Amino acid sequence: MSISEKPPLAQEPALVVDDVVKRFGRGTEIVTAVDHVSFSVQQGEFVSVIGPSGCGKSTLFNIIGGLLSEYEGAVKIGEERISAPHPAVGMVFQEESTFPWRTVIDNVAFPLELQGVAKSERMDRAHHFIDMVGLASFEKAFPSQLSGGMKQRVSIARTLVSQPKILLMDEPFAALDEQTRLLLGDKITQIQQELNQTTLLITHNLTEAVQLSDRIVVMTYRPGQVKRIVDINLPRPRTSDVVGSDAFGHYVAEIWNDLREEASRGMADSESAASRRAAHG
Amino acid sequence: MAETFLRRRGPELFGAATLIASALVFEALIRGGVVNRYIIPPPSDILLAFERVIVEENILTRCRDTAFEMIIAGGASVLVGVPIGVLLYRSALWRRAMEDWIGALAAAPIVLAFPLFLVLFGRSPKTIIVMGFVHGLAPIILKTVEGLASTRTVLINVGRSLKMTQSQMFWKILLPSAMPIIFTGIRLSWTFVLITIVGIEYLINLGGVGQLINELAERYDLPGTYAGICFVILVSVLFFLALERVESWLQPGR
Numbered sequence: 001m002s003i004s005e006k007p008p009l010a011q012e013p014a015l016v017v018d019d020v021v022k023r024f025g026r027g028t029e030i031v032t033a034v035d036h037v038s039f040s041v042q043q044g045e046f047v048s049v050i051g052p053s054g055c056g057k058s059t060l061f062n063i064i065g066g067l068l069s070e071y072e073g074a075v076k077i078g079e080e081r082i083s084a085p086h087p088a089v090g091m092v093f094q095e096e097s098t099f100p101w102r103t104v105i106d107n108v109a110f111p112l113e114l115q116g117v118a119k120s121e122r123m124d125r126a127h128h129f130i131d132m133v134g135l136a137s138f139e140k141a142f143p144s145q146l147s148g149g150m151k152q153r154v155s156i157a158r159t160l161v162s163q164p165k166i167l168l169m170d171e172p173f174a175a176l177d178e179q180t181r182l183l184l185g186d187k188i189t190q191i192q193q194e195l196n197q198t199t200l201l202i203t204h205n206l207t208e209a210v211q212l213s214d215r216i217v218v219m220t221y222r223p224g225q226v227k228r229i230v231d232i233n234l235p236r237p238r239t240s241d242v243v244g245s246d247a248f249g250h251y252v253a254e255i256w257n258d259l260r261e262e263a264s265r266g267m268a269d270s271e272s273a274a275s276r277r278a279a280h281g
Numbered sequence: 282m283a284e285t286f287l288r289r290r291g292p293e294l295f296g297a298a299t300l301i302a303s304a305l306v307f308e309a310l311i312r313g314g315v316v317n318r319y320i321i322p323p324p325s326d327i328l329l330a331f332e333r334v335i336v337e338e339n340i341l342t343r344c345r346d347t348a349f350e351m352i353i354a355g356g357a358s359v360l361v362g363v364p365i366g367v368l369l370y371r372s373a374l375w376r377r378a379m380e381d382w383i384g385a386l387a388a389a390p391i392v393l394a395f396p397l398f399l400v401l402f403g404r405s406p407k408t409i410i411v412m413g414f415v416h417g418l419a420p421i422i423l424k425t426v427e428g429l430a431s432t433r434t435v436l437i438n439v440g441r442s443l444k445m446t447q448s449q450m451f452w453k454i455l456l457p458s459a460m461p462i463i464f465t466g467i468r469l470s471w472t473f474v475l476i477t478i479v480g481i482e483y484l485i486n487l488g489g490v491g492q493l494i495n496e497l498a499e500r501y502d503l504p505g506t507y508a509g510i511c512f513v514i515l516v517s518v519l520f521f522l523a524l525e526r527v528e529s530w531l532q533p534g535r
């Protein structure tokens with residue numbers, strides 16, 4: 001983040017990850033999924049966490065989202081140490097998470113329904129976000145009638161609809177093709193800028209991370225540590241056109257250098273399909 | 282046109298054709314003397330007996346009585362079984378303690394315990410209904426627990442991240458997610474309930490179609506007996522059609 005572009009307020013970061021450690025299992029079977037990870041996200045900033053498959057990204061996501069309450073260190077929003085879901089946080093999950101018994105529009109309107117928003121208003125707002133993710137003609141469809149990528153877009157719309165102050169996304173675009181991914185990235189950037197939303201994106205996709213972020217946290221392969229934090233000084237407002245620029249290519253090459261090492265360690269470590277995905281990214 | 286009609290109605294047509302074909306095969310076997318007609322009457326005789334059992338034996342009233350018992354017993358096993366399933370799902374201790382017993386209950390030939398129920402409830406429809414209910418309970422309990430337990434973790438996480446209350450979580454995520462499996466339980470349960478009801482009617486010679494079948498059998502009116510059995514099947518079909526309606530109304534898009 002270039003300080004000059006943003007008001008140089010000495011403001012508190014919106015989200016602080018302070019020396020977080022998470023281990024699974026006991027005895028000799030202990031896996032350290034997240035190892036002394038620290039970084040912070042400023043109000044309105046877009047930060048990506050990138051790393052090979054199995055490096056603990058989803059674990060970190062669950063901790064920040066308050067779904068994993070037992071961990072060492074601290075995740076803080078304001079003064080509060082997170083150990084349960086925080087109302088200011090909206091989450092988009094890595095796994096398919098639409099409700100199969102609800103239509104697209106009822107899926108998207110779901111958070112508003114919980115908040116007791118009147119029906120006509122929640123339909124309007126849901127409609128707006130469904131439109132944004134390009135599913136306007138599928139409002140009355142059920143998830144079983146949609147493709148994987150379309151379902152994922154429904155989940156994204158469902159999280160955006162309640163306009164969370166802090167947006168957490170775990171590989172939300174993984175099931176999308178490159179074109180849709182770029183265009184949806186534009187849409188996300190647009191609302192993120194409009195709402196001045198603090199966003200943390202978990203990804204293993206380098207292009208996506210550079211296209212969208214103000215900063216990128218590069219993780220190592222197991223144990224998941226912060227390898228490096230890279231500022232992305234590409235101008236805003238920014239669209240997917242930036243992908244063609246020299247500066248963009250420069251960042252991608254630079255981060256790939258770091259990532260390649262980790263990804264190859266991951267590959268060597270396991271022959272799993274998950275590792276193959278990381279090598280693509 | 283003809284093609285789409287076939288595609289849409291194909292399975293039903295095929296089912297009906299199979300039924301008619303097997304009736305014809307039996308007709309031939311029985312008339313040919315391969316199968317004893319005093320064990321299985323020819324389908325044509327059974328068909329002819331329909332009018333008699335309707336007009337003389339009032340079988341439709343009997344069906345109504347059986348259906349009434351079925352509604353009470355089947356309904357009660359849903360209304361009691363689902364909540365018990367929910368409680369078992371909530372309490373790991375109770376679940377571990379009870380699941381095997383309930384499984385045993387599902388497999389037990391409860392029908393044979395009818396003398397006990399006769400003592401408890403007398404020779405009345407109460408006995409029939411209670412026994413049907415008891416037999417229908419176990420599958421619903423087991424499938425409710427199974428359905429709730431198989432709710433995908435990520436859906437529960439969505440609920441948690443939206444800070445849903447326990448009761449919102451139950452009504453808006455767990456229950457709808459469990460619904461298809463609960464309905465499988467209801468289908469199993471209602472099969473048990475109907476078998477039990479008709480069986481007990483037959484055994485204690487009381488009430489609806491089961492008793493009539495008993496009477497017809499004692500009179501050696503075999504075509505009438507088999508016609509009666511056809512009406513039991515009819516009642517069962519009606520219940521399952523109704524259940525299917527409710528299911529697709531409760532959970533469209535599945």
Ligand SMILES: Nc1ncnc2c1ncn2[C@@H]1O[C@H](COP(=O)(O)OP(=O)(O)OP(=O)(O)O)[C@@H](O)[C@H]1O
Binds near residue numbers: 055
């Ligand atoms: N509940 C759990 N119990 C035990 N181990 C776990 C658990 N959750 C995750 N792990 C382990 O923690 C490590 C990190 O997993 P995590 O899901 O956070 O990876 P990831 O970076 O999100 O991978 P991917 O990119 O494939 O989604 C893995 O080695 C995994 O086996």
Ligand SMILES: [Mg+2]
Binds near residue numbers: 057058059094
């Ligand atoms: Mg993950």
